[in-house]
Amino acid sequence: MNAALQRLRAELRFDRDAFEARLHELERVDPASSDASAAQTAVALHHAYCAIESILMRVARQIEGSLPEEPDWHQALLHAAGLDLPGVRPAIFSRPTVNALRHLLGFRHFFRHGYAVPLDSAQLAALSREVRDIAPHLLAELDRLDAFLEQVASEPD
Secondary structure, eight states: OOHHHHHHHHHHHHHHHHHHHHHHHHHHOOTTSOHHHHHHHHHHHHHHHHHHHHHHHHHIIIIISSOOOSTTHHHHHHHHHTSOBTTTBOOSSOHHHHHHHHHHHHHHHHHHHOTTSOOOHHHHHHHHHHHHHHHHHHHHHHHHHHHHHHHHHHSOO
């Protein structure tokens, strides 16, 4: 077994667990119920994307060899996750998953930079619903990535 790939798999499981914990928060919170609930939803959505982006960054560094370097590297990283890279790795996410994650990435950007703008509970509820709807597909795709990494790690050098 390749130790670096086994470590990568463990790190990806850690990030996946963080994403799932944020999903559980989103299931319990109604952003329309109070300003505090809207804020809790916003933080959970932000952290959910950060967990996914951490997965993508780890894969880019360990499997692809580097992160995108362009100014819009967050978008480029997400776009690359939807690409099949023959001889390197399969696509991590399907097009529908990448599209849903683009919405979440846009929110993450707003959350970090739009601190003077009030939170919109209806938009938060819609994004929370979209993330929860896509989550089973996203998690299945992460399972496929893990199976790929397990296979590669068990191949003789």
